[in-house]
Amino acid sequence: xxxxxxxxxxxxxxxxxxxxxxxxxxxxxxxxxxxxxxxxxxxxxxxxxxxxxxxxxxxxxxxxxxxxxxxxxxxxxxxxxxxxxxxxxxxxxxxxxxxxxxxxxxxxxxxxxxxxxxxxxxxxxxxxxxxxxxxxxxxxxxxxxxxxxxxxxxxxxxxxxxxxxxxxxxxxxxxxxxxxxxxxxxxxxxxxxxxxxxxxxxxxxxxxxxxxxxxxxxxxxxxxxxxxxxxxxxxxxxxxxxxxxxxxxxxxxxxxxxxxxxxxxxxxxxxxxxxxxxxxxxxxxxxxxxxxxxxxxxxxxxxxxxxxxxxxxxxxxxxxxxxxxxxxxxxxxxxxxxxxxxxxxxxxxxxxxxxxxxxxxxxxxxxxxxxxxxxxxxxxxxxxxxxxxxxxxxxxxxxxxxxxxxxxxxxx
Amino acid sequence: xxxxxxxxxxxxxxxxxxxxxxxxxxxxxxxxxxxxxxxxxxxxxxxxxxxxxxxxxxxxxxxxxxxxxxxxxxxxxxxxxxxxxxxxxxxxxxxxxxxxxxxxxxxxxxxxxxxxxxxxxxxxxxxxxxxxxxxxxxxxxxxxxxxxxxxxxxxxxxxxxxxxxxxxxxxxxxxxxxxxxxxxxxxxxxxxxxxxxxxxxxxxxxxxxxxxxxxxxxxxxxxxxxxxxxxxxxxxxxxxxxxxxxxxxxxxxxxxxxxxxxxxxxxxxxxxxxxxxxxxxxxxxxxxxxxxxxxxxxxxxxxxxxxxxxxxxxxxxxxxxxxxxxxxxxxxxxxxxxxxxxxxxxxxxxxxxxxxxxxxxxxxxxxxxxxxxxxxxxxxxxxxxxxxxxxxxxxxxxxxxxxxxxxxxxxx
Numbered sequence: 042x043x044x045x046x047x048x049x050x051x052x053x054x055x056x057x058x059x060x061x062x063x064x065x066x067x068x069x070x071x072x073x074x075x076x077x078x079x080x081x082x083x084x085x086x087x088x089x090x091x092x093x094x095x096x097x098x099x100x101x102x103x104x105x106x107x108x109x110x111x112x113x114x115x116x117x118x119x120x121x122x123x124x125x126x127x128x129x130x131x132x133x134x135x136x137x138x139x140x141x142x143x144x145x146x147x148x149x150x151x152x153x154x155x156x157x158x159x160x161x162x163x164x165x166x167x168x169x170x171x172x173x174x175x176x177x178x179x180x181x182x183x184x185x186x187x188x189x190x191x192x193x194x195x196x197x198x199x200x201x202x203x204x205x206x207x208x209x210x211x212x213x214x215x216x217x218x219x220x221x222x223x224x225x226x227x228x229x230x231x232x233x234x235x236x237x238x239x240x241x242x243x244x245x246x247x248x249x250x251x252x253x254x255x256x257x258x259x260x261x262x263x264x265x266x267x268x269x270x271x272x273x274x275x276x277x278x279x280x281x282x283x284x285x286x287x288x289x290x291x292x293x294x295x296x297x298x299x300x301x302x303x304x305x306x307x308x309x310x311x312x313x314x315x316x317x318x319x320x321x322x323x324x325x326x327x328x329x330x331x332x333x334x335x336x337x338x339x340x341x342x343x344x345x346x347x348x349x350x351x352x353x354x355x356x357x358x359x360x361x362x363x364x365x366x367x368x369x370x371x372x373x374x375x376x377x378x379x380x381x382x383x384x385x386x387x388x389x390x391x392x393x394x395x396x397x398x399x400x401x402x403x404x405x406x407x408x409x410x411x412x413x414x415x416x417x418x419x420x421x422x423x424x425x426x427x428x429x430x431x432x433x434x435x436x437x438x439x440x441x442x443x444x445x446x447x448x449x450x451x452x453x
Numbered sequence: 454x455x456x457x458x459x460x461x462x463x464x465x466x467x468x469x470x471x472x473x474x475x476x477x478x479x480x481x482x483x484x485x486x487x488x489x490x491x492x493x494x495x496x497x498x499x500x501x502x503x504x505x506x507x508x509x510x511x512x513x514x515x516x517x518x519x520x521x522x523x524x525x526x527x528x529x530x531x532x533x534x535x536x537x538x539x540x541x542x543x544x545x546x547x548x549x550x551x552x553x554x555x556x557x558x559x560x561x562x563x564x565x566x567x568x569x570x571x572x573x574x575x576x577x578x579x580x581x582x583x584x585x586x587x588x589x590x591x592x593x594x595x596x597x598x599x600x601x602x603x604x605x606x607x608x609x610x611x612x613x614x615x616x617x618x619x620x621x622x623x624x625x626x627x628x629x630x631x632x633x634x635x636x637x638x639x640x641x642x643x644x645x646x647x648x649x650x651x652x653x654x655x656x657x658x659x660x661x662x663x664x665x666x667x668x669x670x671x672x673x674x675x676x677x678x679x680x681x682x683x684x685x686x687x688x689x690x691x692x693x694x695x696x697x698x699x700x701x702x703x704x705x706x707x708x709x710x711x712x713x714x715x716x717x718x719x720x721x722x723x724x725x726x727x728x729x730x731x732x733x734x735x736x737x738x739x740x741x742x743x744x745x746x747x748x749x750x751x752x753x754x755x756x757x758x759x760x761x762x763x764x765x766x767x768x769x770x771x772x773x774x775x776x777x778x779x780x781x782x783x784x785x786x787x788x789x790x791x792x793x794x795x796x797x798x799x800x801x802x803x804x805x806x807x808x809x810x811x812x813x814x815x816x817x818x819x820x821x822x823x824x825x826x827x828x829x830x831x832x833x834x835x836x837x838x839x840x841x842x843x844x845x846x847x848x849x850x851x852x853x854x855x856x857x858x859x860x861x862x863x864x865x
Contacts, residue, residue, distance in 0.1 A: 048579050167460050315727050330579030
């Protein structure tokens with residue numbers, strides 16, 4: 042209603058809100074256009090023969106699934122911002138949409154102020170995307186920024202995120218990396234033309250991050266960020282969400298507070314980076330309206346051809362293209378708590394050499410009470426190599442503490 | 454030819470290169486698909502009844518204009534990367550395209566690896582864009598980065614840019630700010646829904662930048678960048694290209710070497726920032742192919758409705774919306790060469806106070822031979838206020854040197 046005149050000047054077919062379903066109809070009254078029906082039953086909107094497009098903003102997976110499939114069954118286009126729904130049921134939904142020749146658009150589902158869905162589906166269409174690397178969860182990034190820039194501890198930073206409305210009352214989905222994994226599942230599908238496959242994505246959250254490692258990161262020229270990355274290697278895809286050492290020279294390291302940032306690498310376009318808000322009512326409205334205007338301007342309502350909802354044709358494809366690998370690593374950061382006495386460094390160095398791990402940087406901090414921290418940034422290593430090396434390293438360190446290990450973001 | 458299979462999987466209508474026109478047909482042979490005609494006369498391609506789309510990559514304004522208008526006259530869609538052509542003749546071309554109901558797409562014309570045309574036209578479609586701020590010329594940015602990061606002088610940095618192929622043999626268009634003005638003219642039209650109006654854009658280049666000001670910028674927490682900005686104020690638009698003090702906290706300040714970066718502000722989406730290569734053959738191919746795939750998928754070849762080539766409808770609109778103002782300023786950096794003796798600072802301070810200019814930061818450097826530099830960063834001032842104040846300030850400085858003045862990038 043706010044930008045009506047502007048929207049009308051952009052849309053070929055007029056866009057009219059004819060029906061709204063909400064749990065709180067009283068709140069909607071007076072806030073919808075004249076003549077718009079209000080109901081507390083989604084099916085009233087979804088079954089309404091006057092509706093061409095259903096906009097799904099429930100944020101709920103089972104409700105969203107029922108609603109979207111019912112809308113498609115009624116041959117309506119769908120615009121949704123429900124990332125969890127698409128991460129879990131995207132394949133079912135997209136195949137159904139293709140069958141009925143309708144669109145499911147979802148720019149609002151990932152990093153709302155960043156046009157990443159359109160960029161991957163349309164702008165990068167002629168590229169073999171080689172990697173997509175993002176900071177996709179604003180709450181986690183806010184917490185990490187507070188810990189890094191203001192020396193806040195985890196609990197204080199999280200409480201502040203909740204106070205500011207960035208985090209949900211139950212922030213588990215944000216903090217655990219699962220929300221970022223939902224988004225990465227969608228982006229990987231768009232980027233690589235493979236089915237949405239949430240199960241293939243390992244995720245790890247920011248709960249256990251020690252202020253000590255944040256401090257070491259700074260000293261070494263990195264920031265710890267919750268990085269969601271999917272990349273193509275010669276023998277398959279690698280995708281995961283992990284707290285990661287990001288070089289301060291990288292644009293991703295500059296993404297602070299609750300902002301999101303996404304780097305895309307393609308074989309023609311090279312590297313691009315996009316940055317913006319990851320959440321917010323107005324920002325989500327902007328993305329949803331862009332999808333609606335797109336529908337009004339550019340999609341044939343009858344869909345002569347394939348729908349290409351994910352920017353590629355579904356159907357049989359080379360199995361290699363959609364195989365996810367889990368045995369990849371790159372450079373990594375290792376912190377060992379060691380005895381502060383002569384000979385320990387030599388033992389650790391020998392354990393590293395025995396495992397064939399070559400060292401890029403090494404740092405030992407002051408230490409107290411007979412203990413100190415030995416920090417190693419390695420060159421590229423395999424995850425098998427790392428797993429094999431850890432017991433020997435921990436034995437050499439002599440204190441029985443497990444090693445702290447984080448990946449270091451490379452030039453993928 | 455390289456990514457044929459991929460492109461075919463994205464395009465609804467097969468894309469086939471049927472005719473190529475080049476000044477060097479011999480070089481094209483063996484590098485085009487079988488059956489593709491090669492000629493040294495553009496008109497052979499443009500008049501070919503088999504061609505649906507003409508891709509114009511001449512980089513020449515009069516040749517490009519003739520070619521594009523002729524293609525539209527033949528009812529062909531056009532994809533072009535010719536920013537100078539569109540900056541000078543875009544209105545004529547877009548009106549012609551609307552008349553014949555054909556598309557003129559031009560993602561490759563501005564910051565090739567950044568999908569800024571699509572972002573403004575489609576992703577931000579529901580927004581009143583309030584400002585667009587960019588580093589749009591890679592050569593200038595390379596030169597400034599070399600001067601700032603490696604203490605190179607202007608001539609050395611420019612020679613290095615030429616050696617690396619960033620700058621043309623005659624780099625005047627880059628260095629003068631004119632190339633950035635061409636691009637800004639297109640972006641302002643897309644962002645604000647106004648006619649392309651190159652004449653409304655003031656531009657100033659980087660030729661005269663003194664290493665001293667680059668050093669002062671660093672000390673004050675800024676980088677000098679060639680900033681192209683168009684913003685909407687209550688009584689009109691302001692657009693210009695100027696060397697500008699950019700706070701190091703801004704994403705734009707992180708754009709180094711020959712890269713491009715563009716910040717977009719909209720009333721719904723808030724701030725977004727996009728970053729990528731501004732030039733390169735493969736990068737341009739990526740943008741041109743994205744436009745071709747878009748044509749194949751989404752535009753009706755017969756154009757039932759309006760073409761919306763610039764993302765808005767041409768036609769009568771509120772004159773206020775397209776009025777450009779030139780009397781705007783904001784915060785600014787002022788450097789005065791002053792006599793290094795008691796009383797001068799007081800005189801300059803009085804001149805500033807008399808002009809109603811309030812000071813944000815003030816810095817005086819060591820000085821030698823009885824002279825020193827007085828640097829002032831002001832709060833927001835009007836350009837009239839500044840012009841009025843300069844004679845008094847220069848008189849107070851006492852040495853007859855003109856003041857060095859640069860705008861400081863604000864939160865527009």
